[in-house]
Amino acid sequence: xxxxxxxxxxxxxxxxxxxxxxLSNSMEEPLPLRQRIAVRFHFLICKWCLRYQKxxxxxxxxxxxxxxxxxxxxxxxxxxxxxxxxxxxLRKQPPSLN
Amino acid sequence: xIQESATARPxxxxxxxxxxxxxxxxxxxxxxxxxxxxLRDPKLAEDAVxxxxxxxxxxxxxxxxxxxxxxxxxxxxxxxxIDYFRKISRESLIExxxxxxxEIEGVFDESGHWxxxxxxxxxxxxxxxxxxxxxxxxxALDRCLSKLPPRMAHVFALREIDGISGEQxxxxxxxxxxxxxxxxHRARMQLRKCLExxxxxxxxxxxxGAPGGKI
Numbered sequence: 549x550x551x552x553x554x555x556x557x558x559x560x561x562x563x564x565x566x567x568x569x570x571l572s573n574s575m576e577e578p579l580p581l582r583q584r585i586a587v588r589f590h591f592l593i594c595k596w597c598l599r600y601q602k603x604x605x606x607x608x609x610x611x612x613x614x615x616x617x618x619x620x621x622x623x624x625x626x627x628x629x630x631x632x633x634x635x636x637x638l639r640k641q642p643p644s645l646n
Numbered sequence: 647x648i649q650e651s652a653t654a655r656p657x658x659x660x661x662x663x664x665x666x667x668x669x670x671x672x673x674x675x676x677x678x679x680x681x682x683x684x685l686r687d688p689k690l691a692e693d694a695v696x697x698x699x700x701x702x703x704x705x706x707x708x709x710x711x712x713x714x715x716x717x718x719x720x721x722x723x724x725x726x727x728i729d730y731f732r733k734i735s736r737e738s739l740i741e742x743x744x745x746x747x748x749e750i751e752g753v754f755d756e757s758g759h760w761x762x763x764x765x766x767x768x769x770x771x772x773x774x775x776x777x778x779x780x781x782x783x784x785x786a787l788d789r790c791l792s793k794l795p796p797r798m799a800h801v802f803a804l805r806e807i808d809g810i811s812g813e814q815x816x817x818x819x820x821x822x823x824x825x826x827x828x829x830x831h832r833a834r835m836q837l838r839k840c841l842e843x844x845x846x847x848x849x850x851x852x853x854x855g856a857p858g859g860k861i
Contacts, residue, residue, distance in 0.1 A: 563758025569831050572827065572835075573831070575834075576827060576830065594759075596767050603838050604834045607841070610787075615807050622679055622789070624691075625675045625679075626670075626692070631674055635670050637699070
C-alpha cells in the first residue's frame with residue numbers, strides 16, 4: 549500500500565483508542581454504517597486493532613459457550629462449618645405443604 | 647403390577663433427593679463459586695447460596711426434572727443474584743465510569759494509537775478446540791475475571807456469562823447505556839490484556855510477541 553494511502557487512512561480513520569471502544573460497542577448494538585466503514589478502513593493500516601477484534605470475539609464465544617466452566621477454577625469453597633450451618637438451616641424448614 | 651426401578655443417574659443429574667441436605671454436599675461449592683464470581687464478596691455469596699437452597703426446598707415439588715438438579719439450583723441462584731443487584735443499585739450511588747480512565751493511560755500514544763508491538767495485541771496461538779481442553783486456560787480466565795474491579799465484574803458477568811441483554815443489565819444495575827458501554831469496553835480490554843499476559847505468554851508491555859498465531 550502506498551505511503552500516501554497509509555497516511556491518508558491514518559489521518560481519516562478513528563484512532564485505535566476510539567476503534568477499540570467502537571469494537572466493543574458493536575458487540576452490544578450494530579454500529580452505524582459510517583462507523584462500520586471507518587473501522588474497516590482502519591483495519592487496512594492497523595493489524596493490532598484487527599487482532600483485538602478477533603480476540604474480544606474469541607473471549608465472548610468462550611464465555612458464552614461454556615458458562616458452567618467459568619468461575620469453577622477460582623479459589624473458594626464453603627468451609628465445613630458453613631456446610632453444616634446450611635444443612636441445619638435446611639433441616640429446620642417445615643416440609644412443603646404441596 | 648411390576649414397578650419400574652429408578653434409572654441410576656450421576657449426582658449432578660439426580661432428581662431432588664428426599665434428603666435436601668445432600669444438595670449442600672453435591673452442589674454447595676459449585677453454587678458458592680457461581681455466586682462469588684458475580685457478587686465478589688464471600689459473605690454475600692454464602693447468603694445467596696443459603697437463600698437459594700431454602701427457596702429450592704420450598705419449590706421442590708415444582709421441579710419438573712427437565713434439567714439437571716444442578717442447573718435447576720443455578721437457575722434459582724441466578725435470580726437471587728439479580729434480585730440482589732436490583733436492590734443495591736437502587737440504593738447506592740452509581741460510580742462514574744470515567745474513574746477507570748487511568749487504566750488505559752500508557753496503552754495508547756498521544757495520537758491514540760497502540761504503541762506498536764509494545765502495547766498492541768500480540769498474535770494468539772489459539773485453536774479454540776484445543777484451548778477449551780486445557781485446564782490452564784480456565785484457571786487463567788478465572789484469575790483474570792477475579793481481577794476485574796467489582797463494578798465491572800458485575801456488569802460483565804451478567805452480560806457475557808449469563809447472557810442477559812444489555813437493556814436488562816442496565817435496568818438491574820441502574821446504569822445509563824453510555825456508562826454500560828464504557829464499563830463493557832474497559833472489562834473487555836482488561837480481560838484481553840490479562841489473558842494475553844497470563845495464558846498466551848506475552849510479557850507485560852516489554853514488546854515480545856507470542857510465537858506464530860491464528861488469532
